[in-house]
Amino acid sequence: MSEDPVPSIAETVLPENEQARLEALRALRVLDTPPEPRFDRLTRLAATLFNAPTALISLIDAERQWFKSRHGFNACETPRGDAFCSSALLLPGGSVMVVEDATKDPLFARNPHVTGTDHVRFYAGALLTTASGHNLGTLCIVDTEPRRFSEAERALLRELGDLITEQLELSTERLEAEEKRRLLELAETVSHVGHWRRTAAGETTWSAEVYRIFGLPPRKPGTPVAMDVVRSAYGADQRARLDDFLDRAMDQDATGEFQTSITRPDGKLRQVVVSARRQLDEGGRVEALFGVVQDVTDRHRAQERVRRSEAQFRLLADHMGDVVTRLQLDGSSRYISPAIRGLLGYTPEEMEGRSAQAFLHPDDRSGLLNAFARIAGGERRSILQLRALHRDGHVVWVETTFQAVLDSEGRPAEVIAVIRDVSERHTLEEELRDARDKAEAASEAKTRFLANISHEVRTPLTSIIGFSKLLQAREGLGAVERQCADRISVSGEALLNVINDVLDYSKLEAGAMVLAAQPFEIRALIRETAEIVLGQIEDKGLSYAEDVGEDVPAVLVGDSVRLRQVLLNLMSNAIKFTEHGGVSVSVRSNTGPNGRPRVRVAVTDTGIGIAPEVAATLFERFVQADESTTRRFGGTGLGLAISRQLVEMMGGAIGVHSRPGQGSEFWFEFPLQPDPAEGATPC
16 A cells, blocks of 8 residues: 655645744744854753753744754754644644654654654654744654653743743844944944943943044944043143033033044044933933034035135126026025126125026016926026016016036035126027028019919910921921021020929929939930930030949939939030030949948030139039120029939939039939849749
């Protein structure tokens, strides 16, 4: 027959207060601590008193029983599910659980400690119950033979268990007291504050920090300090003050203090604040004086630096042309320099302590409040233009720079404001804004007029060009009539080009130009554009060449119409200003300033060239090389300006390289966007 399995910890019945019990156990901070002789003596005593081979102090953790002391047992801990002591936890506090013969007890007969090599037969465990009522474990004795356990023995085991509980709690109290002492010592060291005590009999003790403040090596806590050591640190005039201070502190309940200086053995001077309060016994008699000594040398030096800085600040502010003021975070002034009289007509005394809002135009007060709110929220510097009110009522425009002043913890403590009269500058800015607005309005009106008149002219002009084409196509025209028809057609086309330029420029100025993004073949675009001007090239006897690099994709994505417009403008200009030689177009891939691939198109000619100072302005509207070229070659001066804006809309750039008499190279670049369908794999 197989044995029933031993219940695991998950199957073990737990005390109702298990969570609180575990917290109380861990609060003792005794688990996994080294052995201690005082506990080992108690387990040896228990084993001797009860003539038992094994005695244990067992503490029941969440999943184990851990032995603070063990006599006659090797393991440091065992699983909680096997522990007799775990069952004892279910009994009322202070109880003793006794198992006289485990082999006959249904709860423990199949326990591994009973059936295994431990051969446990007898168990008696006194609960270790804290003052708060939590069962932490047991003091238990174990035997390999069954035995009887009398009431007197139960009482004795319970008494030993209570003694162990007291020792456990005493350990915690002693540990907490030691930690508090260390924390107090650390706090005193960090804050440079030490404590002292002087009994009614005149015996004085110091904490370690007081020794450090006085420049002496610390002594063991509680060691009396000789009064001659105390008094030697004070000057002769300070000793009388010290004696008077101690006498008064003995006679009154209030805490007294005085600030003085002491001299250390190394000769260094320290500033200290000494405080004291008397302690009374239960009968109301003075038992001792308790006090603290604080080293305030650093604070004293800082205050001296602040006082010197304050004096320097006032000296500087009093002689500045701008107004300098110190403000609280609520906007009230602590100091105002004398220059305020010249700015607003008030004396500093009339304004100090009052809110700055009272001297501002009502519409600007919220701006000041917002600036202070931002500074309180962490902003360090702010500049505002505000309308201040002069004493006589007129408005003074001021530019105010607010600078936060931080305290030792980095938080804003106050604000320094520098106020400058900008009324004249503000008036000039207003006049400039008015002039700019009027100029922009005039420019907009001009643009609208040009667009409207161009539309009005283009309609009849298209008809004129159409009729001239019809006349040119008729047979039987005389030489004079055909010459007239040709002139009408050429002049009409020229005028239409001017009108188209004006319309394009109007669209660009109004932001109404929209670029398309469609696939196109760059080589076809170059070829088709060249065919438009090929007749002009042949008429002038010029050569023409085009070269598209192999690294340029066959199909690109962009606005082919506008690219053709830019290219046609550059080619037309090249032909127009070239009398001998030729014109060429090249296309290459390169890398732009941002590292992205671009397409570069260059139109090169052998024409008259351009001076550098003229080339710098060629892409501005209504600009040509000079008046003579305008008269000789014609044009509106808009073509290159339109080209520049179109290229920049594409995210590109345009420029020229030229020298007088050596021809020119006009180029433009635009982002390389290959057609994604070009590299797709057919289905």
